[in-house]
Amino acid sequence: xxxxxxxxxxxxxxxxxxxxxxxxxxxxxxxxxxxxxxxxxxxxxxxxxxxxxxxxxxxxxxxxxxxxxxxxxxxxxxxxxxxxxxxxxxxxxxxxxxxxxxxxxxxxxxxxxxxxxxxxxxxxxxxxxxxxxxxxxxxxxxxxxxxxxxxxxxxxxxxxxxxxxxxxxxxxxxxxxxxxxxxxxxxxxxxxxxxxxxxxxxxxxxxxxxxxxxxxxxxxxxxxxxxxxxxxxxxxxxxxxxxxxxxxxxxxxxxxxxxxxxxxxxxxxxxxxxxxxxxxxxxxxxxxxxxxxxxxxxxxxxxxxxxxxxxxxxxxxxxxxxxxxxxxxxxxxxxxxxxxxxxxxxxxxxxxxxxxxxxxxxxxxxxx
Amino acid sequence: xxxxxxxxxxxxxxxxxxxxxxxxxxxxxxxxxxxxxxxxxxxxxxxxxxxxxxxxxxxxxxxxxxxxxxxxxxxxxxxxxxxxxxxxxxxxxxxxxxxxxxxxxxxxxxxxxxxxxxxxxxxxxxxxxxxxxxxxxxxxxxxxxxxxxxxxxxxxxxxxxxxxxxxxxxxxxxxxxxxxxxxxxxxxxxxxxxxxxxxxxxxxxxxxxxxxxxxxxxxxxxxxxxxxxxxxxxxx
Numbered sequence: 001x002x003x004x005x006x007x008x009x010x011x012x013x014x015x016x017x018x019x020x021x022x023x024x025x026x027x028x029x030x031x032x033x034x035x036x037x038x039x040x041x042x043x044x045x046x047x048x049x050x051x052x053x054x055x056x057x058x059x060x061x062x063x064x065x066x067x068x069x070x071x072x073x074x075x076x077x078x079x080x081x082x083x084x085x086x087x088x089x090x091x092x093x094x095x096x097x098x099x100x101x102x103x104x105x106x107x108x109x110x111x112x113x114x115x116x117x118x119x120x121x122x123x124x125x126x127x128x129x130x131x132x133x134x135x136x137x138x139x140x141x142x143x144x145x146x147x148x149x150x151x152x153x154x155x156x157x158x159x160x161x162x163x164x165x166x167x168x169x170x171x172x173x174x175x176x177x178x179x180x181x182x183x184x185x186x187x188x189x190x191x192x193x194x195x196x197x198x199x200x201x202x203x204x205x206x207x208x209x210x211x212x213x214x215x216x217x218x219x220x221x222x223x224x225x226x227x228x229x230x231x232x233x234x235x236x237x238x239x240x241x242x243x244x245x246x247x248x249x250x251x252x253x254x255x256x257x258x259x260x261x262x263x264x265x266x267x268x269x270x271x272x273x274x275x276x277x278x279x280x281x282x283x284x285x286x287x288x289x290x291x292x293x294x295x296x297x298x299x300x301x302x303x304x305x306x307x308x309x310x311x312x313x314x315x316x317x318x319x320x321x322x323x324x325x326x327x328x329x330x331x332x333x334x335x336x337x338x339x340x341x342x343x344x345x346x347x348x349x350x351x352x353x354x355x356x357x358x359x360x361x362x363x364x365x366x367x368x
Numbered sequence: 369x370x371x372x373x374x375x376x377x378x379x380x381x382x383x384x385x386x387x388x389x390x391x392x393x394x395x396x397x398x399x400x401x402x403x404x405x406x407x408x409x410x411x412x413x414x415x416x417x418x419x420x421x422x423x424x425x426x427x428x429x430x431x432x433x434x435x436x437x438x439x440x441x442x443x444x445x446x447x448x449x450x451x452x453x454x455x456x457x458x459x460x461x462x463x464x465x466x467x468x469x470x471x472x473x474x475x476x477x478x479x480x481x482x483x484x485x486x487x488x489x490x491x492x493x494x495x496x497x498x499x500x501x502x503x504x505x506x507x508x509x510x511x512x513x514x515x516x517x518x519x520x521x522x523x524x525x526x527x528x529x530x531x532x533x534x535x536x537x538x539x540x541x542x543x544x545x546x547x548x549x550x551x552x553x554x555x556x557x558x559x560x561x562x563x564x565x566x567x568x569x570x571x572x573x574x575x576x577x578x579x580x581x582x583x584x585x586x587x588x589x590x591x592x593x594x595x596x597x598x599x600x601x602x603x604x
Contacts, residue, residue, distance in 0.1 A: 190423075193447035194377065197466040201383035252377045256425075293402055293426045 018159070022071075025155070026064050033144055034060040059106055063141075066098050067148050080156060091149045099142025106141070107134045186224050186275065188282060191249070192217075198251045213251060216244040227274045231341065232367070235302060235309075236268040238277050242300070245278060249285055256295025257285070267302045270309045270366050273341060276334045277311060280360045283331055284315035288358055291318045304366065311362040319356040331360075338364060369480070370397045372415035374406045374432065375445065376424040380466065384419055384445065387468055391477055403427035407435055417441045417480065419464075422449050430508060434538075437547060439501035439510055441483075443476050496549035502528065504535040511535065514552065517566035517585050519544065521559045529585060554598065556580065557591040564602075 034056050041052040074080070079087060195217055202210035223241045250257050281300065289296045296316035303310050335348040346364035371394050375381050381399050388394050397413040400406035402424050409415075418440050420429040433439055444463035462476045500511045511530050518529035521541035527534050537544070545553075545561060556562045562580060570590075571579040578590040578598060590598055 190448040193466055194380070197383060197447060197468075198377070198379040200467040201379040201386070204386065205382070251379060254378050290423070291425050293404075295425075 030060045030064050055109055059102055063102060070094060091146060095142045095146035098145045100138050102141040103138030106137045194252055195248045213248060216247050220244050230274055232271040233274045235270050235272050238272060242278055242281050253295060257289055258297040260297055260299040262301035264303045266304050267309055273337045279331055279334050280313050284313050288315035288317040292316060307366045309364050309366055313360040315358050316356055317358045369393055369417055370395055370413060370415045371417040372398045372409055372413060373419045374400045375421040376401050387470060387473055394477060403432045406432050410436055415440055419443050419445050422446045430503060433501040434503050438497040439499045441480060497547045500537060502535040502537050509535055517563050517582050519561040556588050556594060560588055562588050
């Protein structure tokens with residue numbers, strides 16, 4: 001229990017693999033540094049081995065604890081996001097502060113002075129403070145802490161770069177997938193294959209009607225495939241395609257599909273996002289009229305109020321169906337395009353407050 | 369073979385009817401445009417085969433199957449949602465993609481005739497059920513009853529022991545019992561009906577009951593009253 005609490009306090013990594021790497025680096029780095037100090041103490045300074053080992057182990061354990069606290073501190077204060085000119089003086093200051101702390105500790109706990117003076121000719125030429133063991137120890141420890149910080153930021157930035165790259169490629173993949181889904185939803189395979197089936201039936205019974213249907217289907221498909229190229233089309237052009245589409249759906253649904261248009265002549269020249277109305281009409285049939293035994297009337301109205309175009313698509317829907325989100329990649333995409341093009345000046349609303357009715361309302365400015 | 373076309377689109381029905389005209393073994397006895405009409409049509413014409421669309425107003429093709437007492441042979445016809453047909457567990461069914469290719473239709477009909485020649489013809493006036501359509505949660509099955517070893521009552525439902533699967537059917541045991549083949553299924557006790565073909569051995573119990581051991585299954589107690597009938601049935 002206590003161990004878990006301590007561990008929790010010590011370990012602030014999100015991923016356990018990162019935590020393991022971090023601790024491995026900590027122990028390996030300070031371990032190597034300690035071994036070098038040990039070698040120096042025993043071989044060059046002739047400190048008794050047991051004493052040297054105890055002191056150096058204690059000091060390096062303290063270094064691990066201090067750098068771990070430093071890491072938490074740096075994370076809390078978001079040092080990784082700082083520019084180099086802010087980071088460098090802070091790192092230096094921290095290194096010197098921690099270095100002085102451990103340098104002094106080392107100086108006053110070890111057998112001082114342990115400096116072996118050998119060359120009597122050279123030594124007097126060296127400034128005295130460089131020979132002061134307290135100063136040398138402080139410098140060594142400060143350098144060690146400074147390197148620690150440098151290595152820490154080097155490794156974490158490498159890792160972050162790798163993670164960012166992974167995320168980028170995931171993002172690209174998701175984007176491609178959503179584009180594919182959008183295209184598929186625009187092509188509306190259910191409609192496409194059912195229409196082809198209607199055409200096949202008509203070829204024998206009513207060749208002329210079959211010919212018309214093929215033309216309408218071709219126009220609808222071409223329009224859909226080209227819709228990626230142009231942003232805005234006139235309402236007149238969009239309505240032509242909506243009519244083609246509705247003519248094909250009428251073949252399938254027979255008299256279950258009734259259509260009412262209330263389009264003012266003045267609105268025909270207004271430019272709207274391509275496929276906007278078409279997607280909404282498709283949705284009205286797919287989620288509304290197609291589910292009704294007796295079918296229903298689809299009403300499309302468009303009018304100008306001042307400089308604002310209002311379009312409304314009204315359709316009956318099964319009362320039992322929950323006001324679920326209208327399967328929406330197509331509709332969502334339309335709404336999103338509307339927002340991108342016109343911002344707050346345009347709005348799209350799907351009103352499902354009536355139990356057996358769906359109302360799609362668009363309002364958008366007339367482009368001058 | 370009596371067949372019925374269930375599709376909400378008049379043109380689709382007409383097209384299928386024309387395609388089927390070149391199959392003299394298939395007699396189209398009727399059409400339906402939705403689940404309600406289809407339920408009535410099945411009642412009236414007793415078709416052995418349904419050409420069944422999946423997406424229809426007022427209910428799907430699966431909804432229709434769930435409402436029928438006995439599942440007829442089914443060939444799904446669908447424009448795009450064939451993945452819905454794949455929702456079926458275990459026994460794959462035929463489906464045709466619209467527009468229907470005549471060759472694919474011919475193959476489906478041929479497979480159907482091959483399957484039919486294996487089946488026994490029912491003798492009684494009200495034919496015994498051979499297959500059940502079961503929808504349990506998101507999964508659907510066509511369950512051939514001859515493969516069901518045990519039927520257990522669970523309130524208004526029954527659980528079918530069918531190999532490893534144990535789907536639940538929304539029907540009381542008593543209503544199902546009336547439509548089971550009496551030569552195959554036997555009411556062992558208040559809660560259980562066993563398939564005689566699955567009985568491995570029968571032991572005498574104390575007080576006149578019998579214990580029937582089912583192949584790869586549990587031991588079922590045959591109540592004293594039913595044991596008497598069981599003896600006359602099997603002349604033990």
